[in-house]
Amino acid sequence: TWQMVVDLVREVEIDNVDASSAAFLTNAQVKSRLARTPRQTSGIEGNFILQPPFSDLYGYSLMVSQQVPSNLTKGTGTNLSALIFGVWSDLLIGQWSGIDLMVDPYTGSNAATVRVTAFHDCDFAVRYPESFAECNEIITT
Numbered sequence: 001t002w003q004m005v006v007d008l009v010r011e012v013e014i015d016n017v018d019a020s021s022a023a024f025l026t027n028a029q030v031k032s033r034l035a036r037t038p039r040q041t042s043g044i045e046g047n048f049i050l051q052p053p054f055s056d057l058y059g060y061s062l063m064v065s066q067q068v069p070s071n072l073t074k075g076t077g078t079n080l081s082a083l084i085f086g087v088w089s090d091l092l093i094g095q096w097s098g099i100d101l102m103v104d105p106y107t108g109s110n111a112a113t114v115r116v117t118a119f120h121d122c123d124f125a126v127r128y129p130e131s132f133a134e135c136n137e138i139i140t141t
Contacts, residue, residue, distance in 0.1 A: 012132070074137045096122065100119040102118075
């Protein structure tokens with residue numbers, strides 16, 4: 001697993017991307033796994049990949065969001081998670097409107113409830129694909 005972290009950084013750096021502002025993004029399952037996994041199979045006990053305060057990985061910030069999937073499949077593996085390393089300023093987010101809210105007092109009227117829905121029209125694009133690397137086959141159990 002430590003080698004995977006190093007390889008993600010290497011993939012971005014060998015494409016001559018300025019990774020000084022890069023960061024890792026993953027979910028809570030991977031964060032927990034990294035905090036329990038030793039860097040090497042023998043040696044100093046407690047030398048885990050992720051060290052307190054658990055916000056820095058290999059010298060880069062580590063962000064956690066449950067929006068990063070933990071139900072991926074690859075080959076016969078299931079419930080796999082992802083770890084993404086990248087220069088997040090190269091992720092572009094286009095928004096075509098604000099958030100549209102609609103209040104529907106009719107659908108739930110028999111139960112005396114009001115239904116509120118929200119719609120946000122946006123899209124994402126990557127300016128430089130070389131700015132990102134991912135591993136989507138992390139076993140967290």
